[in-house]
Amino acid sequence: MMDNKTIKHLKELEAESIYVLREVAAQFERPVILFSGGKDSIVITYLAYKAFYPAKIPFPLLHIDTGHNFEETIQYRDELAKKLGAELIVGSVQESIDKGRVKEKTGYYASRNKLQTTTLLDTLEENKFDAAIGGARRDEEKARAKERFFSHRDEFGQWNPKNQRPELWNIFNGRKNMGEHFRVFPISNWTEMDVWQYIFLENIPMPSLYFTHEREVFNRDGQWLAALPCIKRKPTEEVVKKLVRCRTIGDITCTGLTESKATTVADIIDEIASTRVTERGGRADDKRSETAMEDRKKAGYF
Numbered sequence: 001m002m003d004n005k006t007i008k009h010l011k012e013l014e015a016e017s018i019y020v021l022r023e024v025a026a027q028f029e030r031p032v033i034l035f036s037g038g039k040d041s042i043v044i045t046y047l048a049y050k051a052f053y054p055a056k057i058p059f060p061l062l063h064i065d066t067g068h069n070f071e072e073t074i075q076y077r078d079e080l081a082k083k084l085g086a087e088l089i090v091g092s093v094q095e096s097i098d099k100g101r102v103k104e105k106t107g108y109y110a111s112r113n114k115l116q117t118t119t120l121l122d123t124l125e126e127n128k129f130d131a132a133i134g135g136a137r138r139d140e141e142k143a144r145a146k147e148r149f150f151s152h153r154d155e156f157g158q159w160n161p162k163n164q165r166p167e168l169w170n171i172f173n174g175r176k177n178m179g180e181h182f183r184v185f186p187i188s189n190w191t192e193m194d195v196w197q198y199i200f201l202e203n204i205p206m207p208s209l210y211f212t213h214e215r216e217v218f219n220r221d222g223q224w225l226a227a228l229p230c231i232k233r234k235p236t237e238e239v240v241k242k243l244v245r246c247r248t249i250g251d252i253t254c255t256g257l258t259e260s261k262a263t264t265v266a267d268i269i270d271e272i273a274s275t276r277v278t279e280r281g282g283r284a285d286d287k288r289s290e291t292a293m294e295d296r297k298k299a300g301y302f
Helices: 004-027 039-052 071-084 093-098 116-126 192-202 265-274 292-298
Strands: 031-034 061-065 088-092 131-133 150-153 181-184 213-220 223-226 240-245
Touching: 004 039, 004 131, 004 192, 031 039, 039 071, 039 192, 061 071, 061 093, 061 116, 071 088, 088 093, 088 116, 093 116, 192 265
Parallel strands: 031 061, 031 131, 061 088, 131 181
Antiparallel strands: 150 181, 213 223, 213 240
């Protein structure tokens, strides 16, 4: 499936990402990996494992749990943390709601996705994390294309896309003032295809959600969504059974499902090679406005 040129390309990306992860360990006192249970955060965790082997991963895993996650995601998260012997910290959106830190939305388009920002910032501050390592890639979305490897956040957790530091020759500046932190994106230069080819090359186990399975779904605005209690359906939205899979995993309320017959990683690679729809084309949270992702990132989102 992969020729020597592709393998060499993947190994160069791997080396760059491992270099970034080691720079994080060298420059920051309390880094953490933002773990969503999606393929990108899984690859980041695997790269961290390789970067510091035979020692344990020197960063805890932080999952912001909306309370509306797929069961398969939570199960995979717990099993991976146990397998790697990694510390797992969970920030709960439900707790943020109970404390009055955020207000839950209602209605057909209600989602806890945006509420994650407050929970994330509170958890980072509570644990004194000074660097949060994420799996964002520049090819995903135009706002993410503006990010540097080391992305500075002010004391309010906010991001200014017009005030970023140069990274010539991959020299990273992690200096910050008290209360500030960095978001770090080691796989910035990877594409969705790179990620899946690397998963294939390294034989990394993945959550079952990424592979075709039968699920009850309904169609909203041309998009298939899981028919689960956390999504309020309109009377006209009929539930049907479809063979679907996830291309990107997040909160159930905004994770679109793709009709697919892909049952292996090789099938997924073939599917991606022929599709014209972007990876985040199935994410409802990105369709709220033209600048939806950038607005969320400026406020402190992943």
